[in-house]
Amino acid sequence: MNRQLIGDTIRLLQAEISPIAGIQLSLSPEEGEALFTAMEGYELEYSRKLHLMGIFIILVQAARRHMECAENHPDLVRSVLDGDYLYSFYLQFALKYRELDLVIHLAPFIKRQQIRRSHGDYAEQNLAAQIGQFLKAELKKKAHRKKC
C-alpha cells in the first residue's frame, strides 16, 4: 500500500512538473515511513494522502538539492536551480490541491530550516512530524466546529 502511494504520487508529480526542468523525483518506502506514521489514524482519503505525500516529496527533494550546493560541486548550477524550482513548485502544487492551510502551517518551519542552514547547522528537521501536527490541529478544529 505504502509503496503504491509513493509510486502514484511520483507519477502525479512527474506529470505536473515542467518538462524543461527535467527533474526526476524519487522517495524510498523507508524515507516515506515517517509520513505514513504521521498520517495514520486520520481516515484520510487516498487522494488527500497523495497530495500530502506529494508535498512531502517535493520539500524533501528541494532541501536535498540545495544541501548539495558545495563550492566545487560539479552540478552546482543544476542543484541551485532544481531546488529553487521545487520550492516554487511546492507552492503551486499545494495551492492547486487546496492545501493552503498546510502552507501556512509549514511556512515558519521551512523558514527556520533555511535560517539554521544559512548558519551552517545542517541537522535534518522532522517534516513528517510537522505534517502530523497539522493534521492533528485540523482534526481538532473540525471536531470543534461540529460541536458548535
Added chain:
Amino acid sequence: MKLQEALNIDIAEVNREIERLVTSDRDVPGGSPLATRILELIASGGKRLRPLMVIVGSRFGNKSIGRRTLQLAAAAEFIHAASLIHDDIIDDAKVRRGSPALHIKAGVISAVHIGNYMSARVIELLSKQARNKNRYVHDLSAVATAQLCIGEYQQMEHAYDYDITLEEYLEKSLNKTALLMATCLRAGALSAGSTEETADALYAFGESLGLAFQIQDDLLDFTQSSDTLGKPAGSDLRHGQVTLPVIYALQDPGLAPRIRRIGPGSSEADIEDALAAISGSDALARTEETCRRYLEQAADIAKQLSSYPAHADLMTLIHHFAGRDR
C-alpha cells in the same frame, strides 16, 4: 529625475518596509550574520523597479495604498533579491552592485540558504493574507518564481546555442524578467481592489514593458563600460548567453562565423573580436528598434487605461525605460 520621484513614490518608506521584513522577524536576531548580510544587500542599492510597479498597480484600485500594498511591494523586492543571490551563483558572478557577491562573502551553501530564507519569509508573511479570495498574492511567490526558474532552465539549455530562434529568446526573456514585473503590477492592482479586467490589462502592459527592459539590458551589455555595469562588459556572450543583438548579428553571413566559434574555452581575443564585430554591425540598432516596438505595444495597452488618473504613471514608466542609459 529619478523614477520614484517621477512616480511620486516615497522610496524611503518602501526601503523601510523591505528592511522590516527582516528586522521584524523574531526568528532572526538583530545583528546576526543573516540579518546583516540581507540588510547590506538591501542597502547596496537597486532600482526597486518591482516594488514601484506594485505601487503603480495599486493606483488602479479603489482603495488608498495601505500596509498590505507596501508589504506586497517589499515582498516583490525580496523575491527579486533572492533570485539575484542565486543568479550570481549560477552565473559565477563575483561582483554585485560593485561589491563582492553574497556567495563570495558568505560561501555558496550559506548564500543559497540566505536566498531561501528570503523567499520563505515572503511566503510566511503573505500566505496568511492569501486565503482563497486573494490568490493573486501567491502569484508572486509561486507562479512568478517558477517562471523565473523556467527562464533559467531555458537559458541553460540554450547556452552557446547560435541556432536559438527569436521566439525562444523572447519566451526565455518573458520568463526570466517580464513575468515578475507583470505580476507585480497585477498583484498591486488587485491588492487595492481593482477589477480583474484592469489587472489583466496591467499584466499585459508589464509583459511588454518587461520585454523592453530585458532587451535594453542585453544592449547595455554591449554599450556600457564594466564600471557602469558593475560586471565585465560583454559578459553575456562570455557566458554563452545568445541575446538579441547576437541573434541579429548572426543573420549577417559575414559575421556569423566569428560569433559561432565562441564557446566555453574561447580565447579573450576571439571573444573581443566577436563583441567588436557585433557592436560594429547594425545588430544594436535593430535591437533598439525591437525594444522601441515593445515600448509602443506597452503604450497601446496603457491607452486602454486612460480613464484612470494613474494612466500617467504607466506613461512615466515607458518614458523612463525608453531613456535608460545607453
